[in-house]
Amino acid sequence: MEMAELTALLTPDGLRLLDGLPPVESADDVARTVSRLRREGHSPDLVSAVVTQSRLRARAGAKFGPFAERMLFTRAGLEQATRLGIAARHAVRFRDAGFERVADLGCGIGGDSLGLTALGIRVTAVEADEVTAAIAAYNLAPFGDSATVRHGTAETTDLTHVDAVWLDPARRTAGHTETARTRPEDWSPPLDWTLELAGRMPAGIKLGPGLDRALIPDDLEAQWISADGSTVELVLWSGPLAREGVRRAALVIRGDDAHELTSAADSPDEPVRELGAFLHEPDGAVIRARLIGEVARSLDAGMLDEHVAYMTSDAAVTSPFVTSFRVREAMPAKIPAINSALREAGIGRLEIKKRGVDVDPAQFRRKLRLGGDAEATLVLTRVGTRRIAVLADRVSRS
Template sequence: MATTDRADANQHVEDLSPVLTPEGFGLLESLPADAATTEEATLQTNLALRKAGHAPEVVTAVVHQARLRALAETKFGPFAEHMLLTRAGLEQATRVSVAALHAQRFVRAGLQRVADLGCGLGADAMAMAALDVDVTAVELDETTAAAATVNLMPWPNARVVNADATEFDLTEYDAAWLDPARRTTSSSGTARVFDPEAFSPPLSFVERLADGGLPVGVKLGPSLPHASIPAGCEAQWVSVEGSVTEAALWFGALKRTGVARAALVLGGGGAAELTSDSPDDAAAEPAATSEIREYLYEPDGAVIRAGLVSKAREQVGGRLLDPHIAYFTADVAHETPFARAYKVLEVMPYNVKGLKRWVKEQGIGVLDIKKRGLDVTPEELRRILLAGVGKKSRRKATLILTRLGETRVAVHVDPVQG
């Protein structure tokens, strides 16, 4: 989050100046942890502080920070209690658990002086500093740089420079880390940018650094097209508790030998990873397909994004339903971190009227719908199928919508626990 794209949007970025005063910061730090955990609590805190005589602009800024801290707990854990944040920065910030993995790459490669170019709120710089890496966090936006400065204060081996990442002198540094801005900010909020050359800085800037011999890591959005991945780097997709959070590219000494693509799955059971030494599966033999068997598997999003469904399928002895659809099926339920297994209860034709009748006959009142290979909006279909269902209907059901060749089917399944 580093160059002029965000500077042009400064007028819309939160104003931290009321918080960066002795009164404002002291007031923020004095608030209890639950001061803004809900909208109701936020309103009550706002009213109480105004009633206590604090200036309206200070109260507004402080309560906004308290609310952002509450929202940030899922990403930063206890660190959030003393951080300064912006809404746009929080949306793109790296989770502390993932930032720690980024930092470990630099440590394992023996890279001790790292420039975090476009540091945003400083999450990755915090993780590096905690592992004794000497890190310089570079941020163009003045407000965001101020927040990062506060967030990095506990670490003497970290510093913040308010500068353009693309013009920063890297002569004295061993490596660089980048988290380019992938959102535009306006008065109506933020919007995602998907073109790698529209990022700030663009992916081509990252390539130039790597081509110059500097070890580089860069965090990009998980929807990064494989065609946009530069040759010779490692691409690793990461999911946390089932949600795909990023695609990270690693160049030079930060790239692992023999790994071109990887899917890292982080969950309650720890970390698990699938890798491939090939940048794509273009030369692979077409996988055999099968009718739906006893169990249906839904691969983790990171596995799908990395193009490693075949490896996850092979681990459970499964077969694809269709060469172009990620679901696969098997006779046995195998526990795997790379896919969710479902017991197949019934396979029905995909027909809205028939499914609506089925919902009514089964007394279903709560319906989870998943789909691949069909042009269907699950939320809209759920509304249609549950329309007119009595309030006494409490039975839960899961439907997976997909196709077998040209045949569209709805599969009633039961999630396998574990």
């Protein structure tokens, strides 16, 4: 969104027009709505702004629920924003540590600030991009004096009047739509500056889950978070915000349920064993936190291969930290053998998963012959130098 579009939108008539639009979700909806609004005499800037916002609000429901219906967004801002449920969990850390005033440095559209202010914490939200800062101010306006939004940089912000900081460094090139990833030294603020600040005052730092682990200081708690099967972020916690004795954590959120695994250090893997009655795929947060061994021991499981993140066991137990499969049969990962097994089992619907092998599941599926009413999962992986295929059924969590 450009400033001209935002200026046209942030008027009583512009906001009424936006709030009165039916959902704009498809390309056809966009074309029809744009044509209608232009015929009604609305300016090009206003039409562009309200149609874009209506479409973004529809997408934002997955992150912000009903709150999305009154918020404003940029496309990049929505993509990079913390889900509101996760932001609320972060905010609880600050509240439980007794902090009343927090600076949200790199606040984006204000998602994390919403979580903080909702718990009664006074927030100074800082954003380097002028348009995004204006959108954050709109989104936080219902909280009145509890949230102050400033257009500026983290490095120039006066922190003498806050108790702690939340930082979300800009890890992509500037822009409101398409952006590209940058190196840690080019982030805004740079990672070195961010970590130095976290050494001086309590901080939570939101980063990408794939951050090079060699860049994580030994004295910070590193918490990887997944939501509904996707590993969404890594948060580094310092000072009183870091839990005593915890340096590695995997928080797994599925719907309204949340489970967390914590440890003082990386967990050693269990030894490799032969494929048993069950195959287990660790959640991405568990893999990133290197806590696979902890989960394996809880399942009486071992590794299928020392270099591949699959576990196997004979015990009929599962865990919130894995997706479990009951093994039907294993075979070489060759099309004739797989098609024979699919035909014999009458498999007409097949989920394909892979790990440790260079396979395009979409292309692989085209070579398979599916027919019948049954469904199953096909796991393509390797054990040592052997490529294998495991036909299995998902185990539901009770």
